[in-house]
Amino acid sequence: MTLAIEAELAPLKTNADGVVLVGKTRVTLDTVVAVFQQGVTAEEIVYRYPSLKLANVYATIAFYLNHQQEVETYLKQRQQQAQEVRMMNQAKFDPQGLRDRLLTRKAEQEAC
Numbered sequence: 380m381t382l383a384i385e386a387e388l389a390p391l392k393t394n395a396d397g398v399v400l401v402g403k404t405r406v407t408l409d410t411v412v413a414v415f416q417q418g419v420t421a422e423e424i425v426y427r428y429p430s431l432k433l434a435n436v437y438a439t440i441a442f443y444l445n446h447q448q449e450v451e452t453y454l455k456q457r458q459q460q461a462q463e464v465r466m467m468n469q470a471k472f473d474p475q476g477l478r479d480r481l482l483t484r485k486a487e488q489e490a491c
Contacts, residue, residue, distance in 0.1 A: 389442040390435040399453065402435040404428070409457055411439050412450060 390402045399408040406428045414424055421436040443450050 387438070390432075390438050391442065398457075401439050402430075402432055404430040406431055408439065408443075408450070409454060411436060412443050412454065415440055415443065 391399050391408060392403075393399050400406065401408060401411055410428070411424060411431075414427065415421075419427070421433060421440060424436050425431050425433050
């Protein structure tokens with residue numbers, strides 16, 4: 380019996396928002412790479428994110444290791460996008476103003 384060796388595609392899909400997801404889950408490539416870089420094993424990643432399959436985690440890690448520069452570029456772009464969204468939200472919804480309004484409302488309720 381001979382073993383048929385075939386290359387398999389990485390279990391990564393890009394959703395409508397341009398976010399890369401692992402397998403048929405909502406776990407992002409960002410998440411798997413971040414915990415892997417922290418020294419978490421593939422088995423621990425599956426334990427933390429039970430919707431993932433162990434084989435898909437190993438394949439994702441292999442993809443990352445084989446395409447580190449491209450993945451790092453993607454991750455930096457995602458961080459920049461997140462920062463831009465954060466800044467837009469802070470500009471629209473001043474967190475300090477919200478805090479002040481909530482404290483005023485709380486004080487009014489306690490006074491009644």
